[in-house]
Amino acid sequence: MTEIYHDIRKLYLFRRPSDELAGLIEFFSETSQDSMFRHIGTEVFTVKLFPSFTPTIWINLGTPYLLQNGNEHYEIPSNGDIILLRNEIVERTNLPTDNIFTIKFNPGGFESVFGISQSLIGSHVLPVTHFIPAPLIKKLKRSAGLDDRIRLLEQYFVDKMEAQRSGNHQLKYVTEAIRIVESGNWSAGNAGLAKQLCITEKSLYRYFNDAVGVNPKTYFSFARARTALTSWVKDPSGFEATEFGYYDRSHFYKDVRRLTGSKLNSGVEHAT
Structure with missing residues (x-):
């Protein structure tokens, strides 16, 4: 499946951020298991995304997947949680048991929250624990569902933002x-x-x-x-x-x- 050409969004549940984060985060999303069963079934499938320069966090709630970021290839394990800038063509090859929790920032939003320029991510695929503490990641994965995960993360993001709000x-x-x-x-x-x-x-x-x-x-x-x-x-x-x-x-x-x-x-x- 290729974004824009195909309706990739039908595979996921989407939520808008709170008012405090509305200009910084485009959306939160999580794989819909019902939609996966209906549209994907038992087949391995790919998701191809084009450059957008929107820092994106993928927290893996499911099974391993293969990732191509530009010309680089990665094997992401079931406990692999990553962030990438989306400055390259990205393609994920997934099992039908794929389950991803996504946080997609607007350009500049990552810096507003973390106080770090998104340019430092570059073309790297980085562990999300560089920016979000491992205990919080574990808590997110144990949460009951998408809305609970969002509440935990939004509170963390707002606290981070307030701690370094100097007005860039x-x-x-x-x-x-x-x-x-x-x-x-x-x-x-x-x-x-x-x-x-x-x-x-x-x-x-x-x-x-x-x-x-x-x-x-x-x-x-x-x-x-x-x-x-x-x-x-x-x-x-x-x-x-x-x-x-x-x-x-x-x-x-x-x-x-x-x-x-x-x-x-x-x-x-x-x-x-």
């Missing part, structure tokens, strides 16, 4: 730049964004590299491609590339290939 001005500019562009201003360049934010273009470039781990041009290129591709999948015949700041469809196709690693038609052939 870089994150404020990065968050506002993302809001401006993703509200539909896809053609806004670095110079235009910097002018709206009343900072220099050089500062904007530095803030994105420090907070997100990539320069603004690259980040928005991937974000635009993800958004446009989602729109195309929903309505190929009605899709207008220019609505997303592309010169034409060939410009859009080029960005899709950069995002997904394959031509647009390759993804369509496997879509269901």
Whole structure:
């Protein structure tokens, strides 16, 4: 299964974060065993995700799985709990007994909670115990269900955030730049964004590299491609590339290939 092309979300239960964490965390999720049985059955399956620069924690509640992060391959054991930046194409190969608890941060959200730039994660796959104490991880795994796990983690995140809340001005500019562009201003360049934010273009470039781990041009290129591709999948015949700041469809196709690693038609052939 490939995100955007396929409805991967049908395999999981989703929850939005509390108001205190709403701008920092996109969602919490956990595998739905009923949905797995209904849609996957007894087959080994893969989940392919495209770059998003959104730090993601995977706490393993089930069985081992194989992970490919860019060109690197990993065997994640049943007690393997990891965090990755999602700056590469990621693919998990899972058993039908797969059960994953996910925390997906918004760009900059990880730093707001932990006081550590997400750029330091880079292309590594790190043990989540680098950031969340092992006793808390064990408690999460013993919890009754998704909502109990979320309550425990949210309290921990809020406490961490309060302990180091010094007001990172870089994150404020990065968050506002993302809001401006993703509200539909896809053609806004670095110079235009910097002018709206009343900072220099050089500062904007530095803030994105420090907070997100990539320069603004690259980040928005991937974000635009993800958004446009989602729109195309929903309505190929009605899709207008220019609505997303592309010169034409060939410009859009080029960005899709950069995002997904394959031509647009390759993804369509496997879509269901």
